[in-house]
Amino acid sequence: MSATARLSPWRVSIAVVILLATAVAGVLGVRMYEARASQEPAPHxxxxxxxxxxxxxxxxxxxxxxxxxxxxxxxxxxxxxxxxxxxxxxxxxxxxxxxxxxxxxxxxxxxxxxxxxxxxxxxxxxxxxxxxxxxxxxxxxxxxxxxxxxxxxxxxxxxxxxxxxxxxxxxxxxxxxxxxxxxxxxxxxxxxxxxxxxxxxxxxxxxxxxxxxxxxxxxxxxxxxxxxxxxxxxxxxxxxxxxxxxxxxxxxxxxxxxxxxxxxxxxxxxxxxxxxxxxxxxxxxxxxxxxxxxxxxxxxxxxxxxxxxxxxxxxxxxxxxxxxxxxxxxxxxxxxxxxxxxxxxxxxxxxxxxxxxxxxxxxxxxxxxxxxxxAAAAPQEDDPETSPYPIWTEEASYLEGTKIVWHRNVYEAKWWTRGELPDNPVLEAWDTPWELVGPVLPGETPAPVFTVEKGTYPEWKGSASYEKGDRVLSEGTPYEAKWWTEGESPDASVADPDNSPWVPLTADEVKEDAG
The missing domain is CATH 3.20.20.80 (Glycosidases)
Incomplete structure (x- = not known):
């Protein structure tokens, strides 16, 4: 901002630390931070x-x-x-x-x-x-x-x-x-x-x-x-x-x-x-x-x-x-x-x-x-039973748009990523593949898995081989083979969608088959 007798342009922000009040006033060496309990929220x-x-x-x-x-x-x-x-x-x-x-x-x-x-x-x-x-x-x-x-x-x-x-x-x-x-x-x-x-x-x-x-x-x-x-x-x-x-x-x-x-x-x-x-x-x-x-x-x-x-x-x-x-x-x-x-x-x-x-x-x-x-220094533990999306793991790869939970927050992948912490403390947003969506809300549970009726597709068998385009059921969830595969469970695609030979089907894709 500018102050002048004529015109006033502006531009734009922080941080905090605590000074030990009894420190020697003139010394600017190492300063200790004193925690002072606040009885009431600071006034706005x-x-x-x-x-x-x-x-x-x-x-x-x-x-x-x-x-x-x-x-x-x-x-x-x-x-x-x-x-x-x-x-x-x-x-x-x-x-x-x-x-x-x-x-x-x-x-x-x-x-x-x-x-x-x-x-x-x-x-x-x-x-x-x-x-x-x-x-x-x-x-x-x-x-x-x-x-x-x-x-x-x-x-x-x-x-x-x-x-x-x-x-x-x-x-x-x-x-x-x-x-x-x-x-x-x-x-x-x-x-x-x-x-x-x-x-x-x-x-x-x-x-x-x-x-x-x-x-x-x-x-x-x-x-x-x-x-x-x-x-x-x-x-x-x-x-x-x-x-x-x-x-x-x-x-x-x-x-x-x-x-x-x-x-x-x-x-x-x-x-x-x-x-x-x-x-x-x-x-x-x-x-x-x-x-x-x-x-x-x-x-x-x-x-x-x-x-x-x-x-x-x-x-x-x-x-x-x-x-x-x-x-x-x-x-x-x-x-x-x-x-x-x-x-x-x-x-x-x-x-x-x-x-x-x-x-x-x-x-x-x-x-x-x-x-x-x-409490801010200690990361919150994630519970699969109260997380709306899978909990992030270092070994899994995630495609653009994938949502995960980490330290009780929901993140969405901005591009393909693997092994990069969702809450990595980078100061520039473009330096992380993860976008913070918001906290896990009280009472949330895992998002329901899309399933179809038994018999819609054949049940997956570990002893069978499958060609690209074949469709199967695993625990009621429909999958399609991305390439020839044998013995690789469709369930593994959740943890590693990039390397899995299986991709889960959407309701629209299943509807097309039914039509």
Whole structure:
């Protein structure tokens, strides 16, 4: 995402670790992870982004209470290096912190919002200007720059929007991770915990390689990530023919899988619900920067339902400044505006739609620590009696479309495969022959085997030889010979369909014979 006084493009997400609060604050060596039991599920919260330097100015301080009187948080963006490119925080290079207080009344407006029981998150980075980690020369200097902003606005939650050239810069990513780990540890020691969110680009297949490196770098540094917020927008060719909702839902599912692998590799196994809670989503409402990508109100409604159903921890949007129908003096709505959405919203607002059932605040989860889930680390045992499909075995070969069960999940083969684990922890979906379909459901039993009446075909005999095309029955199941065979049981085709001389018949094929 970008914050500027003019235009605001975006792109798109995570991980978690636990810091031993009693560790020496300044040491960044090996860090131990402390499991902290959570009495209640983490709150789910909505906070729309506000482009602080955009004109006309957006009055975020006025709040917008729902029917229950809840005023949501806001994410103020973006803090970057100053216009001289030094390690000095500024709002979009246009205002220093003092200048923003004087010329924008920013401190006063923040206080006014807080008086309505809403919270403020500040976002560092964005698509344009220089993210502080790209200009600061040491972790200590960078941590001090972050601390100036945190103390100025009394923050308990910050957002790091890493995209563009900053995303591809290993040096600044390492510097940022080290600085945040140290800063977070220092804040915990003095009783002022700091929640750290990453905001990263995403496509339907998940985080990019650069994005994953940022997440893993944070985990390796000892930073306890609150979560990864995905920029569900601007997919380009990766969207293919999907709707904006379908592309966004696919991006969330893919990243959920990737995040689980990254946490497991970091030695912090997490269950499905915990992983969903560590994900955030930020669509660009209305007209996106990509010409044919338009996120409509209907996409927003479906996305909110998807997020609530899966327990996604955070919902945001780019941006509150844009949450209005364009006026008649802005005729070309395919050109992105930073003051309107480019779609006809009628009386509706994207913020109201996306925030449905998100009644928490970021501050409520700011002191939470990530707890490894022992159950997630132990694979579940499969039981043939409660599995709808055969249980995967290393020796069997599987044709495209074959479904199996492994560790209480159903998988489908994307192409011929043998010996490749269905839950092999690969970060790219195209690197595995298996597609996860979903969990084995309570009460499921093996899928019924197709059988026919006795006498429909001759019974298979081990002493007989069969030519290609011959049809037989074995335990009531009809089979057809693929080539000449003798003494090879048709039942073996279930475990090794590729090498078996027998293939089971379908109901349609049997019906043709009967006809």
């Amino acid at each position: 919260w909505f906070a729309g982004y506000v482009d602080v330097t955009a004109t006309p100015s957006y009055a975020f301080e006025e709040g917008s209470a729902d029917a229950a009187g809840h005023v949501p948080d806001v994410v103020l963006s973006f803090i970057v290096a100053d216009k001289d490119g030094t390690c000095t925080p500024s709002w979009g290079t246009h205002y220093g912190l003092d200048e923003a207080g004087q010329e924008l009344d920013l401190d006063r407006r923040i206080q006014r919002l807080r008086e309505q029981d809403a919270g403020v998150v500040v976002s560092f980075g964005g698509a344009i200007n220089q993210e502080l980690a790209t200009v600061c020369e040491s972790p200590e200097e960078l941590a001090e720059a972050y601390l100036q902003v945190i103390e100025r606005y009394d923050l308990d939650t910050i957002d790091l929007d890493i995209e563009g050239s900053a995303l591809e810069d290993p040096k600044s990513n390492a510097l940022r991770a080290e600085a945040l780990a140290s800063l977070q540890a220092d804040r915990r020691v003095v009783g002022k915990p700091l929640a750290v969110w990453l905001t990263l680009p995403v496509i339907p297949s998940g985080l990019t390689a650069d994005g994953r490196e940022v997440v893993m770098g944070m985990l390796d540094s000892g930073t306890d990530l609150a979560g990864v917020n995905l920029m569900t927008m601007n997919y380009g060719e990766a969207r293919d023919s999907r709707s904006m909702f379908d592309a966004s839902a696919a991006a969330m599912r893919s990243t959920h899988r990737q995040l689980g692998i990254m946490y497991e590799q970091a030695g912090i196994p997490l269950g499905d619900s915990a992983l969903w809670g560590k994900l955030g989503a930020t669509p660009m409402i209305g007209q996106n920067d990509v010409l044919d990508e338009v996120f409509q109100l209907n996409d927003a409604k479906r996305f909110n339902e998807f997020a609530v159903e899966n327990g996604i921890g955070r919902m945001s949007m780019w941006s509150l400044n844009r949450d209005a129908t364009c006026g008649s003096n802005y005729p070309d709505t395919t050109r992105v505006s930073d003051a309107c959405s480019g779609v006809d919203q009628g009386e509706e607002h994207f913020a109201e739609v996306l925030s449905q059932d998100y009644s928490g605040h970021a501050a409520e989860a700011a002191d939470a620590s990530t707890e490894p889930d022992p």
